[in-house]
Structures are given as structure tokens and as C-alpha cells.
Amino acid sequence: MPKLKRIGVLTGGGDAPGLNAVIRAVVKSGVNHGIEVIGLEDSFDGLIEPNRSRVLTAKDVTGILRRGGTILGTVNRGDPFAYPIDTSDGKQDYSERVVDMFHRMGLDALVVIGGDGTLAIANKFAKMGIPLVGVPKTIDNDIVGTTNTFGFDTAVSFATDAIDRLHTTAEAHRRVMVVEVMGRYAGWIALYAGVGGGADSILIPEIPYDITKVAQQIRDRDAWGAYFSIIVVAEGAKPRGGRTSLIQHAGVGRAERLGGAGHSIAAALEELTGKESRTVVLGHLQRGGSPTSFDRVLATRFGGKAVELLLNGEFNRMVAFAPPDISSVPIDDVVGKQRLVPTDFDLVQTARSIGVSFGD
Numbered sequence: 001m002p003k004l005k006r007i008g009v010l011t012g013g014g015d016a017p018g019l020n021a022v023i024r025a026v027v028k029s030g031v032n033h034g035i036e037v038i039g040l041e042d043s044f045d046g047l048i049e050p051n052r053s054r055v056l057t058a059k060d061v062t063g064i065l066r067r068g069g070t071i072l073g074t075v076n077r078g079d080p081f082a083y084p085i086d087t088s089d090g091k092q093d094y095s096e097r098v099v100d101m102f103h104r105m106g107l108d109a110l111v112v113i114g115g116d117g118t119l120a121i122a123n124k125f126a127k128m129g130i131p132l133v134g135v136p137k138t139i140d141n142d143i144v145g146t147t148n149t150f151g152f153d154t155a156v157s158f159a160t161d162a163i164d165r166l167h168t169t170a171e172a173h174r175r176v177m178v179v180e181v182m183g184r185y186a187g188w189i190a191l192y193a194g195v196g197g198g199a200d201s202i203l204i205p206e207i208p209y210d211i212t213k214v215a216q217q218i219r220d221r222d223a224w225g226a227y228f229s230i231i232v233v234a235e236g237a238k239p240r241g242g243r244t245s246l247i248q249h250a251g252v253g254r255a256e257r258l259g260g261a262g263h264s265i266a267a268a269l270e271e272l273t274g275k276e277s278r279t280v281v282l283g284h285l286q287r288g289g290s291p292t293s294f295d296r297v298l299a300t301r302f303g304g305k306a307v308e309l310l311l312n313g314e315f316n317r318m319v320a321f322a323p324p325d326i327s328s329v330p331i332d333d334v335v336g337k338q339r340l341v342p343t344d345f346d347l348v349q350t351a352r353s354i355g356v357s358f359g360d
């Protein structure tokens with residue numbers, strides 16, 4: 001195995017708190033092993049256009065551990081295999097160009113930090129001969145092969161705090177408060193923030209809901225003297241026999257945009273219960289701000305492990321959290337799948353046993 005001299009690092013897809021912490025760990029650990037680390041800007045665009053990359057030294061990453069976002073920038077529609085990107089020489093499929101640029105830049109390997117979409121792109125490049133390691137990122141926590149992605153804990157902490165705040169105003173006005181959180185296909189954020197914040201109903205994509213059951217629970221609470229209710233809804237929650245609420249269909253190299261679930265649930269509950277209902281959509285607030293200490297530590301462990309795998313010549317793997325250890329899995333085993341909340345998961349059972357409704 002020839003010695004690694006120069007590696008590239010990039011961040012792709014929607015941002016998540018902890019991206020900078022991973023970059024910092026990759027740079028610090030790489031530099032300490034005598035490797036030069038090149039930061040590639042805006043996901044794979046950094047391997048398409050010249051001058052979209054820069055050397056990252058330890059000084060460049062000092063102070064970024066606690067910063068949200070990514071110092072490298074990110075895009076969530078930059079698939080060089082699918083999306084024609086404007087460049088100086090016209091539009092084309094840029095995958096060959098990425099491979100060419102990788103070699104011309106003298107890179108020996110890549111660290112690709114991203115969610116399912118970015119890891120799927122990485123997997124294709126791995127098959128075209130680019131040695132790389134993936135780092136799983138998404139606040140939704142829905143990547144298979146790892147118990148946690150970084151960013152999830154920060155999103156849950158923020159959403160829990162928001163639910164706490166909504167409790168007092170809901171109680172004061174005897175209202176129904178519907179809190180919509182992120183989670184396209186998986187209800188991890190809704191489940192953890194819902195339980196952590198003491199929600200009365202938690203509606204997740206994995207358990208299609210019957211709105212009359214949610215309304216009944218609100219009436220039941222009224223009957224025993226709790227005149228307010230908190231309903232936590234994942235953006236991807238859908239009624240039984242119905243569909244997820246979309247605000248934009250998928251396009252070339254672009255995923256569909258979800259939205260509206262919280263508002264339609266609040267309107268239906270107001271109609272069914274006669275109680276004033278309000279909706280709060282937490283949206284991108286969940287992706288912003290400083291990562292929690294858990295996410296900083298996880299991101300640092302992921303970054304360190306990514307460099308370790310590269311040094312050992314263990315390519316085309318994704319670092320993973322298998323508590324209490326950091327391990328790795330083949331990227332091929334991960335892409336194109338989603339880690340959903342199992343309906344018999346113990347936290348779902350526990351929530352049910354303390355009276356939380358899943359609307360089923």
C-alpha cells in the first residue's frame with residue numbers, strides 16, 4: 001500500500017451540525033500523519049471546476065468545532081452523473097471529469113461527508129477507481145449501517161427545547177399545538193423529540209395516522225382535565241391510505257420537497273375537536289446552530305476513523321457508530337436504503353405504554 005500523501009475532503013447534501021467538526025478532525029489527524037488535506041468546495045463541484053479547492057492546514061480549522069454549517073460549502077443537487085452543471089466548456093455529465101481532476105490534483109483518496117444521496121454518488125466514483133471513505137451525515141438519522149449520524153442529536157435537542165416552550169403557551173391558551181419537525185421518510189427526530197418533550201401524540205412516516213384517533217386523544221385529555229395537547233409531526237407523516245404532503249415534486253438531480261403536513265393536521269384537529277389549533281414548523285432551524293457535545297464527539301470520532309481507514313487502505317467503506325465503538329461498513333451495503341423506525345422499536349412501545357398516541 002503506497003503512502004498517502006494528499007487527500008481531498010468534501011461535504012455534500014443538506015448541511016447538518018457537526019460537518020465542521022468532521023472536517024477539523026480529518027485535517028488535524030491527516031496533518032499529524034503527514035498527509036496534505038485539500039478542501040473541495042460545494043460537494044463534487046470542487047472536483048469539476050478549477051480553483052474550487054484549497055489546502056486546509058491545522059490553522060484553517062482552528063475554532064470551527066463549534067460552528068454549524070460547513071466551511072467548504074455544500075449543494076444538494078450536484079450529482080455529476082445526473083445533473084448537467086454549467087462550466088466554462090458547456091454542459092455535460094461530469095463524472096469522467098471528476099475522475100480526471102482527482103488525478104490531476106494529485107489526490108490519493110477522498111473523504112466524502114454526506115447523506116444517502118452523496119454517498120450514492122461516492123459509491124459510483126469508488127467503482128470508477130477513486131479510493132474513498134464515507135462519513136454519514138443527516139439530521140434525519142436514516143442512514144443504514146450506523147446507529148447515529150451526526151447532526152441528529154443537535155436537531156433533537158433543538159426540537160425538544162421548542163416543544164418545552166410550546167407547552168407553556170399551549171397550556172395558557174388551552175390550545176392544540178402541532179409541531180412539525182424534519183424527517184422525510186423516517187420519524188427519528190419526531191420520536192426522540194416527542195418523547196423528550198413530553199408530546200401527547202407523535203406522528204411518524206412509518207405509522208400512517210388516523211386523524212380521528214388523534215382527535216379522540218385530545219378529547220380524552222380534556223375529559224380528565226388536561227385542556228391542551230402537543231402533537232409532534234414528522235414532515236413525512238401521512239394519513240392512513242393517503243400521501244405525504246409535498247410542496248415540490250422531484251426534478252433532475254433534485255429531491256422532492258416536503259411541507260404542509262403540520263398545517264393540514266392542525267386544521268383537521270380544529271375542525272374535529274373545536275379547539276383552537278396552531279402550527280409551528282421548525283424547518284431549517286433544526287439544521288442550524290452549534291452542534292451538541294454528543295455530535296461534536298461523534299463527528300470527531302468519525303473524522304479520525306475516516307483517516308485511519310484510509311491509512312490502512314480500507315477503502316470504499318463508511319464509518320459507522322456501533323455503540324460504544326466506531327466501526328465501518330461497505331458503502332455498497334448502505335446506499336439506496338433507509339433506516340426507518342421499526343414499529344416495534346422499544347421507544348415506540350414505551351411511548352405507547354405511557355399514553356402517547358401514534359394516531360393508529
Ligand code: F6P
Binds near residue numbers: 258
Ligand atoms: O435530509 C435532511 C432534511 O433535513 C430533510 O428532513 C428535509 O426534508 C430536507 O433536508 C430539506 O432540505 P433542503 O430544504 O435543504 O432541500
